[in-house]
Amino acid sequence: MGKVTGFQEFDRQLPQKLAPAERIKNYNEFESLYSDDELNHQSARCMDCGIPFCHSGCPLGNIIPEFNDAVYNKNWEEAYQVLASTNNFPEFTGRICPAPCESACVLGINKPPVAIEEIEKHIIEIAFQKNLVKPVAPLIKTGKKIAVVGSGPAGLAAAAQLSKAGHLVTVYERDDKIGGLLRYGIPDFKMEKWIIDRRLEIMEKDGVVFKTNTEIGKDIAADELVRNNDAVVLAGGSTIPRNLNIPGRELKGIHFAMDFLKQQNKRVSNTAFSAEGIVATGKDVIIIGGGDTGSDCVGTSNRQGAKSVKQFEVMMQPPVQRTQHMPWPTYPMVLKTTSSHEEGVDRYWGINTKEFLGDENGDLRAIKVTDVNWELDIIGRPMKFNEVEGSEREIPCQRIFLAMGFLNPQYEGMIESLGIEVDKQRGNVVAKEGVYRTNISKVFTAGDMRRGQSLVVWAISEGREAARKVDEFLMGYSTLESKDAVNQFEQVF
Numbered sequence: 240m241g242k243v244t245g246f247q248e249f250d251r252q253l254p255q256k257l258a259p260a261e262r263i264k265n266y267n268e269f270e271s272l273y274s275d276d277e278l279n280h281q282s283a284r285c286m287d288c289g290i291p292f293c294h295s296g297c298p299l300g301n302i303i304p305e306f307n308d309a310v311y312n313k314n315w316e317e318a319y320q321v322l323a324s325t326n327n328f329p330e331f332t333g334r335i336c337p338a339p340c341e342s343a344c345v346l347g348i349n350k351p352p353v354a355i356e357e358i359e360k361h362i363i364e365i366a367f368q369k370n371l372v373k374p375v376a377p378l379i380k381t382g383k384k385i386a387v388v389g390s391g392p393a394g395l396a397a398a399a400q401l402s403k404a405g406h407l408v409t410v411y412e413r414d415d416k417i418g419g420l421l422r423y424g425i426p427d428f429k430m431e432k433w434i435i436d437r438r439l440e441i442m443e444k445d446g447v448v449f450k451t452n453t454e455i456g457k458d459i460a461a462d463e464l465v466r467n468n469d470a471v472v473l474a475g476g477s478t479i480p481r482n483l484n485i486p487g488r489e490l491k492g493i494h495f496a497m498d499f500l501k502q503q504n505k506r507v508s509n510t511a512f513s514a515e516g517i518v519a520t521g522k523d524v525i526i527i528g529g530g531d532t533g534s535d536c537v538g539t540s541n542r543q544g545a546k547s548v549k550q551f552e553v554m555m556q557p558p559v560q561r562t563q564h565m566p567w568p569t570y571p572m573v574l575k576t577t578s579s580h581e582e583g584v585d586r587y588w589g590i591n592t593k594e595f596l597g598d599e600n601g602d603l604r605a606i607k608v609t610d611v612n613w614e615l616d617i618i619g620r621p622m623k624f625n626e627v628e629g630s631e632r633e634i635p636c637q638r639i640f641l642a643m644g645f646l647n648p649q650y651e652g653m654i655e656s657l658g659i660e661v662d663k664q665r666g667n668v669v670a671k672e673g674v675y676r677t678n679i680s681k682v683f684t685a686g687d688m689r690r691g692q693s694l695v696v697w698a699i700s701e702g703r704e705a706a707r708k709v710d711e712f713l714m715g716y717s718t719l720e721s722k723d724a725v726n727q728f729e730q731v732f
Contacts, residue, residue: 454652
């Protein structure tokens with residue numbers, strides 16, 4: 240390692256943030272970068288642990304100790320090459336990944352873990368500054384044509400890898416701009432959109448063709464797309480949100496979280512939208528759902544000037560630290576306080592929504608709730624809840640945002656017309672992990688469409704792995720990197 244005693248000498252430090260009162264005035268990112276000395280100290284904390292469990296914690300298999308060593312020694316080209324060998328988009332994961340690698344960090348057993356995510360972000364930003372990020376596609380092409388449907392992280396990762404293998408890749412996106420969830424799901428204050436555009440410029444130089452406002456199964460027949468390409472990768476995500484069908488659901492003022500977030504992202508980018516405007520300005524807002532999407536609604540509501548913001552979660556409040564049922568190096572289900580929570584929100588746990596209440600005009604005026612207690616199994620997992628007698632009450636609100644996750648991909652159009660097999664239990668496209676091929680020979684799938692709602696880092700991983708299988712399908716072998724971090728490192732260096 241760069242400094243054997245670094246983990247003893249330096250404490251974990253994160254970059255400074257603007258104060259909440261300042262950052263909610265706009266939609267810009269608000270975290271600063273490390274100084275040179277701070278970055279050096281944080282990379283020095285990566286210890287000579289022997290077995291780097293961070294590798295297994297990362298869905299991409301990032302080779303973390305090696306790039307930390309390169310950062311400590313200010314060898315930026317090596318740091319970038321090591322990181323880019325497993326991760327196509329460190330600028331995305333360095334900003335919006337929940338960092339399961341840090342949960343698996345050996346130092347994290349008895350000290351705060353290495354700030355892996357921040358170091359990753361710094362590597363890629365320095366690489367762009369030093370002009371180290373360049374096109375990688377070969378000049379001689381294979382002549383094989385591949386269509387990638389969906390331009391979220393899984394689709395972009397698959398396209399980048401297939402282009403690197405020398406194939407002719409076209410990415411189809413039904414929205415007006417490329418990026419999928421990255422563009423219209425992640426708020427700008429977490430990731431500004433020029434970051435996506437910067438990466439798309441590199442991919443276009445690699446020969447990737449992007450076609451927007453094109454829905455497969457509607458604008459282009461799905462069977463025609465399959466017929467005109469040597470392979471197709473479906474990466475449309477899990478887009479059908481979980482609804483809350485209780486009395487009063489038809490009232491005005493109740494919206495799915497992604498509709499709210501997408502509209503605001505379009506406002507920030509001065510992009511027109513046809514739907515009725517959804518705003519929280521001056522309203523008492525309640526967000527139902529305690530995950531990251533709900534947190535994004537908190538941050539967006541505060542920036543729009545909501546009168547008050549509350550966030551409800553039917554589950555009980557998680558513990559602050561690991562319990563005996565969450566041993567290291569597993570990813571712990573502990574209480575998470577995001578930057579949006581820091582900006583102002585009342586969080587409620589163990590609360591069940593019973594009914595939406597409206598006024599004579601059909602507008603939402605309040606929500607009826609009860610408290611609940613959960614019955615747990617022997618290892619602390621929730622099994623079922625019981626309502627607390629006498630806890631029923633009304634809470635005034637004029638906006639509800641449903642952020643309870645996603646069920647499955649959209650079936651109408653592409654999936655139904657192609658006869659793609661769907662899992663009967665979870666509703667996802669059927670394709671075995673490690674194979675990624677659907678029941679249609681030339682059609683592969685990756686990301687949330689296959690595995691269900693998940694993390695951006697998992698989507699990138701799936702896109703990369705699916706690309707390798709497509710390459711093998713077309714060529715009989717593949718020169719694309721495998722997920723095996725050790726073999727990967729030997730291939731690159």
